[in-house]
Amino acid sequence: MKTTFRFAVNGRARIIKTEGDRPLLEVLREDLGLTGTKYGCGEGQCRACTVLLDGKAVTSCLTPVSAAAGKKVVTIEGLATDGKLHPVQEAFAAEGAIQCGYCVPGMILTTAALLEKNARPTDRQIVDALNGNLCRCSGYPRILVAVRRAVEMRGAADAGQD
Template identity: 70%
Template sequence: MRTKITLLVNGARREVQTDPERPLLEVLREDLQLTGTKYGCGEGQCRACTVLLDGKAVTSCMTPVRTAAGKQITTIEGLAQNGKLHRVQEAFQEAEAMQCGYCVPGMVLTTAGLLKNTPRPTEAQIVAALNGNLCRCCGYPSIVAAVRLAAREQSNG
């Protein structure tokens, strides 16, 4: 059942021996110890498990690991560069867009994916992009504020 799969995670080549049907989420967490990516529902309904696949936000719980082979995978651990936070991470910290924080990696990566294609999103575009990401602490107002802040910093910088 197990086969060798080569993944490109946060810029590094990682080889895993795994059932190819296994969700990428589990491989990241259990085989590669990248536990920043969170399980929330296992069926793509909460997006806590969001990662970037070739720059696009996807739910890693719904992504069989075989389909991620050869693509650039970015997890929350790979967003900061040399200790310097990504502007979206900075904005979430600055706006304190977190309570328990469990949804934050998924929120941050979804936002990073949004800003890549839509650098100056409208309020409606922000809500449309993040409406699938659940936060049970319901800290949505500060999350929207963080996304706006990140977009502003991006267009200034």
């Protein structure tokens, strides 16, 4: 049975009429045309489908659209603001941590959620946060360097706001 769901996606109010158990990933890609969120495994194991749900990194392939009702969803398309890349996006690009690009949206959103919670994570905390994000290109060392750079960039931006 179809139900109407209201939630914000990338800062824009959305109303979707669909089955409540339908994966959020499917709604984002098929109904809203937001294809930056990738389908990897459909089982929550690769985290290529990661989005932010009220600031928390979640696997959208396992998250029913009903769980997004009344909440804020951010996809990779909505992370940049005012035409300026988010520091995590900038850092991944600058450090060559983008590789093929398939897993990167999930890694970037996972990193953004981590840095919102912990502005100065240790290498162990970074590795733990990204542990479930799989990359076929085996570029994990560059990803770690990119996250460290994002931490530095965010620190510099915060210092400039004083």
